Amino acid sequence: MYVPSPMITRPATAPSRPASTWTGWGQWLALITMTLDHLTRYVLPNDWQLDWAGSSLGRIAFPLFAAMVAWHGLFNTRNPLRYARRILVIGLIAQLPYMMMPRASDAFILNVCFTLSLGLSWGAMLNALLEHHRRRDVGALWLVLATLASLLAWQWLGDWVEYGHEGLLLIPLFMLAMHRLHHTGPAMPQRLAAVACAIPALVATGLLNSRPLAKSFAVATSLAVLGLAAGAHRLTPAVPFAMPRWLWLAWYPGHFALMALWVWGLALWE
Template identity: 70%
Template sequence: MTDVAPARAGVDRTRPSSAWTGWGQWLALITMTTDHLSRYLLPASWEMGWAGSSIGRIAFPLFAAMVAWHGLFNTRNPLRYARRILVIGLVAQLPYMLMPRASDALILNICFTLSLGLTGGSWLQGLPTRIATGTLGQGRLVAEVAAALGLWWLAGFWVEYEHYGLLLIPLYMLAMQRLHLAGESLPERLQAAALALPVLVVAGLMNSSDMAKSFTVATCLAMLLLAAGAHKAMPAVPTAMPRRLWLAWYPAHFVAIALWLWVDGRLAAGV
């Protein structure tokens, strides 16, 4: 989903080590693919629904965490980064639409959720500076907030993971930044913990089953702990994921699933 340079240990005190994202890439692709294979490809008689409700619920909060992390610490232009994610989503949309679904309603794939979430998070991150420097007047602030809320409300009906999914990256960014920069004083730690709570609440609300909720919340909690300092203990991944594989896997695996369903006859039958 991302197009950021391979993770490397940060040398700047304000930039944490991103070595964990090398592991995150492999885990995200494995859990996402497991989810999609169990949902779209494996026969219902195999009763593999548990895989999507457990292993599969790791993927989205992990992708969102990596996007939020890179948007905060590893890119100078988060909006350009969001556009690159959007391009992957546009390429993937047609094969994504071929996946069997209970409803014929148009849903935009997860890259649209990630791209819009990063755009919103970047806008939110920039607000304090714009207000402090006087470049954003009260009237303009009200108009921008109203427009952002309106876009969030409308887009939530069209994207995967809906309204809660769009909130995850902005909330991640707020929490990760505060957790990383928090000092040793109790007020700073309490403030950081308070900003982490909304991430966990939204993670719990994104899913219906208790199993799915627990895996999603646990994944988000692990990501927040990385921002709080656990990133320092993460070694570099032994085998870095090839950049082309990382960029191509999302649309390519949908193409492969669609081709298999077509050969098997299930795509034409609409099963």
């Protein structure tokens, strides 16, 4: 899956913006684990018995991508909706090769870029509504009505995207947790409130998977990212080999296209 890096428009000296050096490591880890998951699911023979890799290391990818999208949308761009549109474009390009992958079900599902784009749009909208409410530009009634309307949209859209309702929830919950963890004060009640805000994101991550092994890897990934938001981002060194932009842009649709050619080529050969 592809997550474009946003255009960073906030001043580099802004005190409310945490260091994002960890995302350089996150890019490599997310692409490697995603590719491992897809290879074991779609390409490698079943008699190799490598499904354990997709059910363990492969479960790191989606929470990590969702966390990077939430982080950039919250801290690194003034226009999260433009960022969401860029992810959506990649999803549109990748949809055809994604649909060519063999699946147990024939149901039409939109690839994970749609999940990420819609989740970011939802989180950005709720964040903007809350900000307007704090400034008293939006009344409580409008806030409640808009939230209810977004929940109805979430209920409908969750049946059409990869990772379903839990996947759509993850980015808004990450944004809430990251904001509270990063801006929490030293007082114990504030710290406890921040921890309480992190729990829903961990629960949603756990609900993405049914197997205990998969749950543990996914939840551990989310827990690590929330730890970065709580302050560990300061300790992360820069990645020694930054991922080339062309690779980051092309990998999600490109690797699906290559796998589709491989799978269909083998089917024709047989």
